[in-house]
Amino acid sequence: xxxxxxxxxxxxxxxxxxxxxxxxxxxxxxxxxxxxxxxxxxxxxxxxxxxxxxxxxxxxxxxxxxxxxxxxxxxxxxxxxxxxxxxxxxxxxxxxxxxxxxxxxxxxxxxxxxxxxxxxxxxxxxxxxxxxxxxxxxxxxxxxxxxxxxxxxxxxxxxxxxxxxxxxxxxxxxxxxxxxxxxxxxxxxxxxxxxxxxxxxxxxxxxxxxxxxxxx
Amino acid sequence: xxxxxxxxxxxxxxxxxxxxxxxxxxxxxxxxxxxxxxxxxxxxxxxxxxxxxxxxxxxxxxxxxxxxxxxxxxxxxxxxxxxxxxxxxxxxxxxxxxxxxxxxxxxxxxxxxxxxxxxxxxxxxxxxxxxxxxxxxxxxxxxxxxxxxxxxxxxxxxxxxxxxxxxxxxxxxxxxxxxxxxxxxxxxxxxxxxxxxxxxxxxxxxxxxxxxxxxx
Numbered sequence: 053x054x055x056x057x058x059x060x061x062x063x064x065x066x067x068x069x070x071x072x073x074x075x076x077x078x079x080x081x082x083x084x085x086x087x088x089x090x091x092x093x094x095x096x097x098x099x100x101x102x103x104x105x106x107x108x109x110x111x112x113x114x115x116x117x118x119x120x121x122x123x124x125x126x127x128x129x130x131x132x133x134x135x136x137x138x139x140x141x142x143x144x145x146x147x148x149x150x151x152x153x154x155x156x157x158x159x160x161x162x163x164x165x166x167x168x169x170x171x172x173x174x175x176x177x178x179x180x181x182x183x184x185x186x187x188x189x190x191x192x193x194x195x196x197x198x199x200x201x202x203x204x205x206x207x208x209x210x211x212x213x214x215x216x217x218x219x220x221x222x223x224x225x226x227x228x229x230x231x232x233x234x235x236x237x238x239x240x241x242x243x244x245x246x247x248x249x250x251x252x253x254x255x256x257x258x259x260x261x262x263x264x265x266x267x268x
Numbered sequence: 269x270x271x272x273x274x275x276x277x278x279x280x281x282x283x284x285x286x287x288x289x290x291x292x293x294x295x296x297x298x299x300x301x302x303x304x305x306x307x308x309x310x311x312x313x314x315x316x317x318x319x320x321x322x323x324x325x326x327x328x329x330x331x332x333x334x335x336x337x338x339x340x341x342x343x344x345x346x347x348x349x350x351x352x353x354x355x356x357x358x359x360x361x362x363x364x365x366x367x368x369x370x371x372x373x374x375x376x377x378x379x380x381x382x383x384x385x386x387x388x389x390x391x392x393x394x395x396x397x398x399x400x401x402x403x404x405x406x407x408x409x410x411x412x413x414x415x416x417x418x419x420x421x422x423x424x425x426x427x428x429x430x431x432x433x434x435x436x437x438x439x440x441x442x443x444x445x446x447x448x449x450x451x452x453x454x455x456x457x458x459x460x461x462x463x464x465x466x467x468x469x470x471x472x473x474x475x476x477x478x479x480x481x482x483x484x
Contacts (some may be wrong), residue, residue, distance in 0.1 A: 131322035195439050208443055211435060212428040219427060227424055238454035245453050252443035
Protein backbone atom coordinates (compact mmCIF):
# COMPACT_ATOMS: atom_id res chain seq x y z
CA UNK A 53 0.00 0.00 0.00
CA UNK A 54 2.75 2.44 1.05
CA UNK A 55 4.46 2.53 -2.34
CA UNK A 56 1.23 3.56 -4.00
CA UNK A 57 1.15 6.72 -1.93
CA UNK A 58 3.21 9.08 -4.15
CA UNK A 59 1.21 8.02 -7.16
CA UNK A 60 -2.03 8.55 -5.25
CA UNK A 61 -0.89 11.99 -4.15
CA UNK A 62 -0.06 12.95 -7.68
CA UNK A 63 -3.40 11.64 -8.86
CA UNK A 64 -5.06 13.58 -6.08
CA UNK A 65 -3.26 16.80 -7.04
CA UNK A 66 -4.25 16.33 -10.69
CA UNK A 67 -7.83 15.63 -9.65
CA UNK A 68 -7.89 18.84 -7.56
CA UNK A 69 -6.48 20.84 -10.45
CA UNK A 70 -9.13 19.47 -12.81
CA UNK A 71 -11.92 20.16 -10.31
CA UNK A 72 -10.78 23.76 -9.92
CA UNK A 73 -10.57 24.28 -13.69
CA UNK A 74 -14.02 22.73 -14.21
CA UNK A 75 -15.52 24.89 -11.45
CA UNK A 76 -13.81 28.02 -12.77
CA UNK A 77 -14.97 27.35 -16.33
CA UNK A 78 -18.53 26.73 -15.17
CA UNK A 79 -18.64 29.87 -13.02
CA UNK A 80 -16.98 32.08 -15.67
CA UNK A 81 -19.39 30.70 -18.28
CA UNK A 82 -22.41 31.43 -16.08
CA UNK A 83 -21.44 34.78 -14.64
CA UNK A 84 -18.38 36.20 -16.35
CA UNK A 85 -14.98 36.84 -14.82
CA UNK A 86 -16.33 38.71 -11.85
CA UNK A 87 -16.53 35.67 -9.55
CA UNK A 88 -14.21 35.49 -6.56
CA UNK A 89 -11.50 32.89 -5.95
CA UNK A 90 -13.45 31.97 -2.82
CA UNK A 91 -16.56 31.09 -4.84
CA UNK A 92 -14.44 29.04 -7.22
CA UNK A 93 -12.87 27.10 -4.31
CA UNK A 94 -16.34 26.52 -2.82
CA UNK A 95 -17.77 25.25 -6.14
CA UNK A 96 -14.72 23.01 -6.64
CA UNK A 97 -15.02 21.76 -3.06
CA UNK A 98 -11.36 22.44 -2.34
CA UNK A 99 -9.86 24.63 0.36
CA UNK A 100 -8.52 28.09 -0.51
CA UNK A 101 -4.98 26.88 0.26
CA UNK A 102 -5.29 24.12 -2.36
CA UNK A 103 -6.68 26.60 -4.87
CA UNK A 104 -3.84 29.11 -4.37
CA UNK A 105 -1.19 26.36 -4.47
CA UNK A 106 -2.38 25.35 -7.95
CA UNK A 107 -3.19 28.88 -9.20
CA UNK A 108 -1.30 31.60 -7.31
CA UNK A 109 -3.32 34.37 -9.02
CA UNK A 110 -6.79 34.66 -10.52
CA UNK A 111 -5.08 35.66 -13.77
CA UNK A 112 -3.23 32.35 -13.92
CA UNK A 113 -6.51 30.54 -13.36
CA UNK A 114 -8.35 32.54 -16.05
CA UNK A 115 -5.57 31.88 -18.53
CA UNK A 116 -5.61 28.13 -17.89
CA UNK A 117 -9.41 27.98 -17.88
CA UNK A 118 -9.64 29.60 -21.33
CA UNK A 119 -6.52 28.12 -22.92
CA UNK A 120 -8.57 25.92 -25.24
CA UNK A 121 -10.99 28.68 -26.31
CA UNK A 122 -8.12 31.15 -26.80
CA UNK A 123 -6.54 28.68 -29.22
CA UNK A 124 -9.89 28.25 -31.01
CA UNK A 125 -10.24 32.02 -31.36
CA UNK A 126 -6.77 32.36 -32.78
CA UNK A 127 -7.53 29.66 -35.34
CA UNK A 128 -10.85 31.28 -36.28
CA UNK A 129 -9.16 34.64 -36.87
CA UNK A 130 -6.26 33.10 -38.80
CA UNK A 131 -8.55 31.05 -41.04
CA UNK A 132 -10.72 34.09 -41.73
CA UNK A 133 -7.71 36.22 -42.51
CA UNK A 134 -6.28 33.57 -44.85
CA UNK A 135 -9.52 33.22 -46.85
CA UNK A 136 -8.90 34.58 -50.36
CA UNK A 137 -12.46 36.01 -50.26
CA UNK A 138 -12.26 38.54 -47.41
CA UNK A 139 -16.04 38.96 -47.02
CA UNK A 140 -16.53 35.19 -46.82
CA UNK A 141 -13.73 35.05 -44.24
CA UNK A 142 -15.29 37.86 -42.22
CA UNK A 143 -18.75 36.23 -42.27
CA UNK A 144 -17.33 32.88 -41.15
CA UNK A 145 -15.47 34.62 -38.33
CA UNK A 146 -18.63 36.40 -37.14
CA UNK A 147 -20.59 33.13 -37.14
CA UNK A 148 -17.94 31.13 -35.33
CA UNK A 149 -17.06 33.73 -32.74
CA UNK A 150 -20.76 34.34 -32.02
CA UNK A 151 -21.27 30.63 -31.45
CA UNK A 152 -18.33 30.45 -29.01
CA UNK A 153 -19.59 33.58 -27.33
CA UNK A 154 -23.06 32.16 -26.83
CA UNK A 155 -21.68 29.11 -25.09
CA UNK A 156 -19.46 31.03 -22.73
CA UNK A 157 -20.23 34.19 -20.78
CA UNK A 158 -16.67 34.62 -19.53
CA UNK A 159 -14.91 34.13 -22.84
CA UNK A 160 -15.34 37.57 -24.36
CA UNK A 161 -14.47 39.17 -21.05
CA UNK A 162 -11.33 37.08 -20.96
CA UNK A 163 -10.26 37.61 -24.55
CA UNK A 164 -11.54 41.08 -25.17
CA UNK A 165 -11.95 43.18 -22.12
CA UNK A 166 -9.68 41.80 -19.42
CA UNK A 167 -7.28 44.44 -18.13
CA UNK A 168 -4.16 44.74 -20.26
CA UNK A 169 -1.16 43.01 -18.77
CA UNK A 170 -3.40 40.36 -17.26
CA UNK A 171 -2.59 37.81 -19.85
CA UNK A 172 -0.42 36.07 -22.17
CA UNK A 173 -3.48 36.81 -24.36
CA UNK A 174 -2.39 40.45 -24.73
CA UNK A 175 -0.03 39.85 -27.60
CA UNK A 176 -2.44 37.49 -29.31
CA UNK A 177 -5.23 40.00 -28.90
CA UNK A 178 -3.19 42.73 -30.56
CA UNK A 179 -2.18 40.32 -33.35
CA UNK A 180 -5.83 39.30 -33.79
CA UNK A 181 -6.97 42.93 -34.01
CA UNK A 182 -4.34 43.65 -36.66
CA UNK A 183 -5.46 40.64 -38.69
CA UNK A 184 -9.14 41.59 -38.34
CA UNK A 185 -8.35 45.19 -39.32
CA UNK A 186 -6.54 43.95 -42.43
CA UNK A 187 -9.37 41.54 -43.31
CA UNK A 188 -11.95 44.33 -42.97
CA UNK A 189 -9.89 46.70 -45.10
CA UNK A 190 -9.83 44.10 -47.89
CA UNK A 191 -13.56 43.34 -47.49
CA UNK A 192 -14.30 47.07 -47.89
CA UNK A 193 -12.05 47.30 -50.97
CA UNK A 194 -13.99 44.37 -52.43
CA UNK A 195 -17.19 46.41 -51.97
CA UNK A 196 -18.78 43.81 -49.69
CA UNK A 197 -18.32 45.40 -46.27
CA UNK A 198 -20.09 48.75 -45.72
CA UNK A 199 -17.67 51.64 -46.27
CA UNK A 200 -18.56 53.30 -42.96
CA UNK A 201 -17.67 50.18 -40.94
CA UNK A 202 -15.13 50.81 -38.17
CA UNK A 203 -13.13 48.18 -36.34
CA UNK A 204 -14.93 49.33 -33.19
CA UNK A 205 -18.12 47.87 -34.67
CA UNK A 206 -16.59 44.43 -34.54
CA UNK A 207 -15.79 44.87 -30.83
CA UNK A 208 -19.30 46.23 -30.35
CA UNK A 209 -21.01 43.18 -31.84
CA UNK A 210 -18.66 40.91 -29.89
CA UNK A 211 -19.59 42.73 -26.68
CA UNK A 212 -23.33 42.62 -27.34
CA UNK A 213 -23.07 38.96 -28.35
CA UNK A 214 -22.03 38.24 -24.75
CA UNK A 215 -25.68 38.38 -23.73
CA UNK A 216 -26.42 35.35 -25.88
CA UNK A 217 -25.07 33.19 -23.08
CA UNK A 218 -28.04 34.41 -20.97
CA UNK A 219 -30.63 33.19 -23.52
CA UNK A 220 -32.51 30.12 -22.20
CA UNK A 221 -30.66 26.98 -23.33
CA UNK A 222 -33.50 25.76 -25.58
CA UNK A 223 -33.19 28.94 -27.70
CA UNK A 224 -29.47 29.66 -27.42
CA UNK A 225 -27.98 28.03 -30.52
CA UNK A 226 -30.77 29.32 -32.74
CA UNK A 227 -30.32 32.77 -31.18
CA UNK A 228 -26.58 32.73 -31.93
CA UNK A 229 -27.11 31.72 -35.58
CA UNK A 230 -29.87 34.29 -36.08
CA UNK A 231 -27.86 37.03 -34.35
CA UNK A 232 -24.80 36.29 -36.50
CA UNK A 233 -26.90 36.42 -39.70
CA UNK A 234 -28.51 39.73 -38.66
CA UNK A 235 -25.07 41.12 -37.79
CA UNK A 236 -23.74 40.13 -41.21
CA UNK A 237 -26.67 41.92 -42.88
CA UNK A 238 -26.03 44.99 -40.72
CA UNK A 239 -22.40 45.12 -41.88
CA UNK A 240 -22.97 44.27 -45.55
CA UNK A 241 -22.58 47.13 -48.03
CA UNK A 242 -26.12 47.95 -49.20
CA UNK A 243 -27.69 50.69 -51.31
CA UNK A 244 -30.50 50.95 -48.73
CA UNK A 245 -28.28 51.24 -45.63
CA UNK A 246 -28.90 54.22 -43.38
CA UNK A 247 -26.37 56.80 -42.21
CA UNK A 248 -24.51 55.63 -39.11
CA UNK A 249 -23.71 57.92 -36.18
CA UNK A 250 -19.97 58.10 -35.35
CA UNK A 251 -18.42 54.81 -34.18
CA UNK A 252 -18.10 54.17 -30.45
CA UNK A 253 -14.43 54.29 -29.42
CA UNK A 254 -14.34 50.64 -28.33
CA UNK A 255 -10.85 49.74 -29.57
CA UNK A 256 -9.12 52.76 -27.95
CA UNK A 257 -10.91 52.02 -24.66
CA UNK A 258 -9.69 48.45 -24.89
CA UNK A 259 -6.13 49.06 -25.98
CA UNK A 260 -5.43 52.39 -24.28
CA UNK A 261 -3.25 50.96 -21.56
CA UNK A 262 -1.51 48.57 -23.95
CA UNK A 263 0.00 51.32 -26.05
CA UNK A 264 -1.04 49.44 -29.19
CA UNK A 265 -3.37 50.74 -31.87
CA UNK A 266 -4.11 48.62 -34.90
CA UNK A 267 -4.49 50.26 -38.29
CA UNK A 268 -8.06 51.02 -39.31
CA UNK B 269 -38.55 68.51 21.10
CA UNK B 270 -40.86 65.60 21.93
CA UNK B 271 -43.61 66.66 19.52
CA UNK B 272 -41.16 66.63 16.62
CA UNK B 273 -40.54 62.95 17.13
CA UNK B 274 -43.33 61.44 14.97
CA UNK B 275 -42.37 63.75 12.14
CA UNK B 276 -38.70 62.81 12.51
CA UNK B 277 -39.61 59.14 12.49
CA UNK B 278 -41.60 59.57 9.32
CA UNK B 279 -38.76 61.50 7.73
CA UNK B 280 -36.38 58.78 8.84
CA UNK B 281 -38.59 56.05 7.36
CA UNK B 282 -38.83 57.95 4.09
CA UNK B 283 -35.07 58.48 4.06
CA UNK B 284 -34.50 54.74 4.62
CA UNK B 285 -36.89 53.90 1.80
CA UNK B 286 -35.09 56.26 -0.58
CA UNK B 287 -31.69 54.88 0.42
CA UNK B 288 -32.86 51.33 -0.26
CA UNK B 289 -34.31 52.26 -3.65
CA UNK B 290 -31.16 54.15 -4.63
CA UNK B 291 -28.96 51.23 -3.56
CA UNK B 292 -31.20 48.71 -5.35
CA UNK B 293 -31.23 50.76 -8.56
CA UNK B 294 -27.46 51.16 -8.49
CA UNK B 295 -26.85 47.44 -7.87
CA UNK B 296 -29.42 46.30 -10.45
CA UNK B 297 -27.94 48.73 -12.98
CA UNK B 298 -24.41 47.46 -12.33
CA UNK B 299 -25.05 43.75 -12.05
CA UNK B 300 -28.59 42.87 -13.08
CA UNK B 301 -31.31 41.45 -10.88
CA UNK B 302 -29.17 38.70 -9.48
CA UNK B 303 -28.05 40.63 -6.38
CA UNK B 304 -29.23 39.50 -2.98
CA UNK B 305 -31.44 41.45 -0.55
CA UNK B 306 -28.50 41.27 1.86
CA UNK B 307 -26.19 43.08 -0.56
CA UNK B 308 -28.85 45.72 -1.13
CA UNK B 309 -29.24 46.28 2.62
CA UNK B 310 -25.48 46.52 2.99
CA UNK B 311 -25.11 49.04 0.16
CA UNK B 312 -28.03 51.08 1.57
CA UNK B 313 -26.49 50.88 5.05
CA UNK B 314 -29.75 49.71 6.62
CA UNK B 315 -30.40 46.54 8.61
CA UNK B 316 -32.15 43.58 6.96
CA UNK B 317 -35.17 44.16 9.23
CA UNK B 318 -35.58 47.71 7.94
CA UNK B 319 -35.24 46.51 4.35
CA UNK B 320 -37.89 43.78 4.74
CA UNK B 321 -40.26 46.15 6.59
CA UNK B 322 -40.24 48.49 3.57
CA UNK B 323 -40.09 45.78 0.89
CA UNK B 324 -41.41 42.41 2.09
CA UNK B 325 -40.22 40.64 -1.10
CA UNK B 326 -37.48 41.21 -3.64
CA UNK B 327 -40.21 41.38 -6.29
CA UNK B 328 -41.81 44.36 -4.54
CA UNK B 329 -38.43 46.07 -4.43
CA UNK B 330 -37.69 45.38 -8.12
CA UNK B 331 -41.08 46.74 -9.10
CA UNK B 332 -40.60 49.96 -7.14
CA UNK B 333 -37.02 50.36 -8.28
CA UNK B 334 -38.03 50.18 -11.96
CA UNK B 335 -41.41 51.93 -11.74
CA UNK B 336 -40.08 55.00 -13.56
CA UNK B 337 -38.33 53.04 -16.34
CA UNK B 338 -41.37 50.77 -16.77
CA UNK B 339 -43.48 53.87 -17.38
CA UNK B 340 -40.90 55.19 -19.85
CA UNK B 341 -40.92 51.87 -21.73
CA UNK B 342 -44.69 51.87 -21.94
CA UNK B 343 -44.63 55.40 -23.35
CA UNK B 344 -41.94 54.53 -25.88
CA UNK B 345 -43.95 51.54 -27.13
CA UNK B 346 -47.22 53.50 -27.24
CA UNK B 347 -45.66 56.42 -29.13
CA UNK B 348 -44.05 54.04 -31.61
CA UNK B 349 -47.30 52.16 -32.13
CA UNK B 350 -49.23 55.42 -32.62
CA UNK B 351 -46.82 56.74 -35.27
CA UNK B 352 -48.67 56.80 -38.62
CA UNK B 353 -45.39 55.71 -40.27
CA UNK B 354 -44.80 52.25 -38.73
CA UNK B 355 -41.15 51.99 -39.81
CA UNK B 356 -40.35 55.41 -38.34
CA UNK B 357 -42.14 54.35 -35.14
CA UNK B 358 -40.19 51.08 -35.01
CA UNK B 359 -36.84 52.83 -35.57
CA UNK B 360 -37.58 55.38 -32.83
CA UNK B 361 -38.51 52.57 -30.47
CA UNK B 362 -35.26 50.69 -31.19
CA UNK B 363 -33.19 53.83 -30.57
CA UNK B 364 -34.94 54.78 -27.36
CA UNK B 365 -35.10 51.31 -25.83
CA UNK B 366 -31.43 50.75 -26.69
CA UNK B 367 -30.50 53.97 -24.92
CA UNK B 368 -32.46 52.98 -21.78
CA UNK B 369 -30.91 49.55 -21.97
CA UNK B 370 -27.38 50.91 -22.15
CA UNK B 371 -27.90 52.93 -18.99
CA UNK B 372 -29.35 50.10 -16.97
CA UNK B 373 -28.18 46.50 -16.74
CA UNK B 374 -31.15 45.36 -14.69
CA UNK B 375 -33.86 46.96 -16.76
CA UNK B 376 -34.19 44.42 -19.55
CA UNK B 377 -34.02 41.61 -17.03
CA UNK B 378 -36.82 43.26 -15.12
CA UNK B 379 -39.03 44.07 -18.08
CA UNK B 380 -38.23 41.21 -20.36
CA UNK B 381 -36.96 38.13 -18.71
CA UNK B 382 -38.12 38.19 -15.10
CA UNK B 383 -40.11 35.08 -14.22
CA UNK B 384 -43.79 35.42 -15.13
CA UNK B 385 -45.97 36.20 -12.18
CA UNK B 386 -43.17 38.20 -10.58
CA UNK B 387 -44.63 41.48 -11.56
CA UNK B 388 -47.37 43.83 -12.14
CA UNK B 389 -45.27 44.24 -15.34
CA UNK B 390 -46.63 40.96 -16.69
CA UNK B 391 -49.78 42.46 -18.14
CA UNK B 392 -47.92 45.48 -19.48
CA UNK B 393 -45.33 43.24 -21.04
CA UNK B 394 -48.00 41.22 -22.86
CA UNK B 395 -49.72 44.44 -23.98
CA UNK B 396 -46.38 45.82 -25.17
CA UNK B 397 -45.63 42.64 -27.14
CA UNK B 398 -49.03 42.84 -28.82
CA UNK B 399 -48.45 46.47 -29.79
CA UNK B 400 -44.94 45.72 -31.07
CA UNK B 401 -46.26 42.73 -33.05
CA UNK B 402 -48.91 44.96 -34.64
CA UNK B 403 -46.36 47.70 -35.41
CA UNK B 404 -44.01 45.19 -37.03
CA UNK B 405 -46.83 43.70 -39.11
CA UNK B 406 -47.63 47.16 -40.49
CA UNK B 407 -43.93 47.97 -41.10
CA UNK B 408 -43.65 44.75 -43.12
CA UNK B 409 -46.78 45.58 -45.11
CA UNK B 410 -45.25 48.96 -45.89
CA UNK B 411 -42.23 47.12 -47.34
CA UNK B 412 -39.80 48.76 -44.91
CA UNK B 413 -39.21 45.93 -42.41
CA UNK B 414 -37.58 42.79 -43.83
CA UNK B 415 -40.24 40.18 -44.62
CA UNK B 416 -38.43 37.41 -42.72
CA UNK B 417 -38.39 39.43 -39.47
CA UNK B 418 -39.90 37.59 -36.49
CA UNK B 419 -40.99 39.18 -33.24
CA UNK B 420 -38.33 37.02 -31.57
CA UNK B 421 -35.73 39.16 -33.34
CA UNK B 422 -36.89 42.17 -31.39
CA UNK B 423 -36.44 40.26 -28.12
CA UNK B 424 -33.07 39.06 -29.39
CA UNK B 425 -31.75 42.57 -30.04
CA UNK B 426 -33.16 43.73 -26.70
CA UNK B 427 -31.34 40.89 -24.96
CA UNK B 428 -28.03 41.50 -26.73
CA UNK B 429 -28.37 45.24 -26.08
CA UNK B 430 -28.09 44.44 -22.36
CA UNK B 431 -24.34 44.16 -22.75
CA UNK B 432 -24.13 47.84 -23.68
CA UNK B 433 -24.33 48.64 -19.99
CA UNK B 434 -20.93 46.90 -19.64
CA UNK B 435 -19.25 49.18 -22.21
CA UNK B 436 -16.82 51.63 -20.52
CA UNK B 437 -18.72 54.84 -19.65
CA UNK B 438 -16.72 57.01 -22.07
CA UNK B 439 -17.92 54.89 -25.01
CA UNK B 440 -21.39 53.87 -23.80
CA UNK B 441 -23.71 56.46 -25.36
CA UNK B 442 -21.90 56.33 -28.68
CA UNK B 443 -22.05 52.52 -28.53
CA UNK B 444 -25.82 52.60 -27.92
CA UNK B 445 -26.45 54.97 -30.85
CA UNK B 446 -24.20 53.00 -33.18
CA UNK B 447 -25.71 49.66 -32.10
CA UNK B 448 -29.25 50.97 -32.65
CA UNK B 449 -28.34 52.24 -36.14
CA UNK B 450 -26.71 48.91 -37.06
CA UNK B 451 -29.76 47.05 -35.72
CA UNK B 452 -32.07 49.20 -37.83
CA UNK B 453 -29.99 48.40 -40.92
CA UNK B 454 -30.09 44.69 -40.05
CA UNK B 455 -33.90 44.79 -39.89
CA UNK B 456 -34.52 47.01 -42.90
CA UNK B 457 -35.90 45.34 -46.03
CA UNK B 458 -33.03 45.27 -48.51
CA UNK B 459 -32.44 43.67 -51.91
CA UNK B 460 -28.97 42.63 -50.74
CA UNK B 461 -30.04 41.00 -47.44
CA UNK B 462 -28.91 37.44 -46.85
CA UNK B 463 -31.09 34.44 -46.02
CA UNK B 464 -31.72 34.18 -42.30
CA UNK B 465 -31.66 30.89 -40.40
CA UNK B 466 -34.93 30.15 -38.51
CA UNK B 467 -35.74 32.61 -35.71
CA UNK B 468 -34.78 31.71 -32.15
CA UNK B 469 -37.90 30.94 -30.09
CA UNK B 470 -37.38 33.88 -27.71
CA UNK B 471 -40.99 34.94 -27.27
CA UNK B 472 -42.29 31.42 -26.47
CA UNK B 473 -39.46 30.95 -23.94
CA UNK B 474 -40.45 34.24 -22.35
CA UNK B 475 -44.19 33.83 -22.37
CA UNK B 476 -44.50 30.07 -21.94
CA UNK B 477 -45.59 30.19 -18.33
CA UNK B 478 -47.83 33.19 -18.90
CA UNK B 479 -50.14 31.35 -21.28
CA UNK B 480 -50.08 34.38 -23.61
CA UNK B 481 -48.89 34.39 -27.19
CA UNK B 482 -49.04 37.55 -29.24
CA UNK B 483 -49.87 37.34 -32.95
CA UNK B 484 -46.88 37.28 -35.25
